[in-house]
Amino acid sequence: METSTSTSTSTSHEATKRGKAMKSDTPIQRQLLIPSLPDELSLEILTRIPIKPLIRFTIVSKPWNLLITSPHFTKSHLSTSLSNPLHSHHYLLHSSARPNFTLHQTPLNPILPNIIEQQQMVLESHSINHPMQRPDESLWLVGSINGLVCLALDENEIIFWNPCLGKHRRVPRLEVKIKRGCFILYGFGYDAVGEDYKVVSIFCVFKESNVYENEVMVYSGKSDSWKTIEGFKDGVPLNDSGKFVNGKLHWATSPGFHSTSGGKSKWSIVSIDVGDESWGELDQPNYGEGKYDLVLGVLGEWICVLCNDGQSHVDVWVMKEYGVKESWTKFASISSLNGPVSGSYEPPLFLLNNGKILLMFGPNLVLYNSKDDSRSFLEISDFHACIEALVYFESLVLP
Numbered sequence: 001m002e003t004s005t006s007t008s009t010s011t012s013h014e015a016t017k018r019g020k021a022m023k024s025d026t027p028i029q030r031q032l033l034i035p036s037l038p039d040e041l042s043l044e045i046l047t048r049i050p051i052k053p054l055i056r057f058t059i060v061s062k063p064w065n066l067l068i069t070s071p072h073f074t075k076s077h078l079s080t081s082l083s084n085p086l087h088s089h090h091y092l093l094h095s096s097a098r099p100n101f102t103l104h105q106t107p108l109n110p111i112l113p114n115i116i117e118q119q120q121m122v123l124e125s126h127s128i129n130h131p132m133q134r135p136d137e138s139l140w141l142v143g144s145i146n147g148l149v150c151l152a153l154d155e156n157e158i159i160f161w162n163p164c165l166g167k168h169r170r171v172p173r174l175e176v177k178i179k180r181g182c183f184i185l186y187g188f189g190y191d192a193v194g195e196d197y198k199v200v201s202i203f204c205v206f207k208e209s210n211v212y213e214n215e216v217m218v219y220s221g222k223s224d225s226w227k228t229i230e231g232f233k234d235g236v237p238l239n240d241s242g243k244f245v246n247g248k249l250h251w252a253t254s255p256g257f258h259s260t261s262g263g264k265s266k267w268s269i270v271s272i273d274v275g276d277e278s279w280g281e282l283d284q285p286n287y288g289e290g291k292y293d294l295v296l297g298v299l300g301e302w303i304c305v306l307c308n309d310g311q312s313h314v315d316v317w318v319m320k321e322y323g324v325k326e327s328w329t330k331f332a333s334i335s336s337l338n339g340p341v342s343g344s345y346e347p348p349l350f351l352l353n354n355g356k357i358l359l360m361f362g363p364n365l366v367l368y369n370s371k372d373d374s375r376s377f378l379e380i381s382d383f384h385a386c387i388e389a390l391v392y393f394e395s396l397v398l399p
Helices: 002-025 027-031 039-047 051-057 062-068 071-082
Strands: 090-096 102-107 120-123 139-145 148-153 157-162 167-171 183-191 196-208 211-220 225-229 243-245 248-254 268-273 279-282 293-299 302-308 313-319 328-335 357-361 364-369 374-380 386-393
Touching: 039 071, 051 062, 090 139, 139 183, 139 386, 148 183, 148 386, 183 243, 183 248, 243 293, 243 302, 248 293, 357 386
Parallel strands: 120 374
Antiparallel strands: 090 102, 090 386, 139 148, 148 157, 157 167, 183 196, 196 211, 211 225, 243 248, 248 268, 268 279, 293 302, 302 313, 313 328, 357 364, 364 374
């Protein structure tokens, strides 16, 4: 009973704060509230309504339009969506190349509550149109923040896209000629202080045997322009897209593609702060003895590393206090699978509120429970041809 009372009081307090903030935005908002309900309760209801009905509400009247499209309401709705315990606003977005490059999406809401009770489920995905509808050109899912998805096409064309609103914004083309032996990587980040969505581009230029130099450019959504910044000194980025955590983008790097030491890969975690655009490096945990493969990822609000010994298990390490080496914790140790599936684990896709992890294992989706080392398999139509996947959620954020 004490827990229930505390939760109710907290929710009421947050609703009151949102109500007061809304009423101060504009004098016409007093007309918008439901006459039979207190102001804060009316606004609490509105922030819980899905995006598509809200969009329809904007054409009811000018006052409704002003409210729903206001920056403050966008932030309030965003906060409510993120805290939804049923993940009602979250979608799995994945790309495939059979026969052409396409995007598919599947809502997570009907999946996650049911898959816990079953060992295997079969679900339908649905193709989704996107602004880069060129089936013969490769499509790259760079990342997703606050309901915006960053897409790259053939390595030099980028857009910010809100799939739910159906709106997008083209980033000025980065005029880079990709020569043989060179490649380009992107990261999608958000400067919360400057309220600026940014793209970091790392252009790796081959110089001599096993040696690359990095040229780095940063795109600012606010200024709608690119600029060149100093790159990190040493190493070749290993992960395709930067991993965004704590206001920074992260890449795993190696001095060269074949650099090893005592049977172990030399491996660093390099970061760039998307706010002040400064570089840094994270200390790593003690992975233990033996040979292993490392994969950088994000689990909830933590930077994480998958440590695969290639035989018996995969350890999932998370940095619970950012920048503190001692806070590295082994979140889970996933034992090898004896079932019909084969492959390797990819970085986690999503951390549920109950602590379960959604991740890819070869051509399969797996929901893993670290408490009892159990897992459920999720089969989605067309997922066997998946190239990349990410989770995004509905929002009113404009590209």
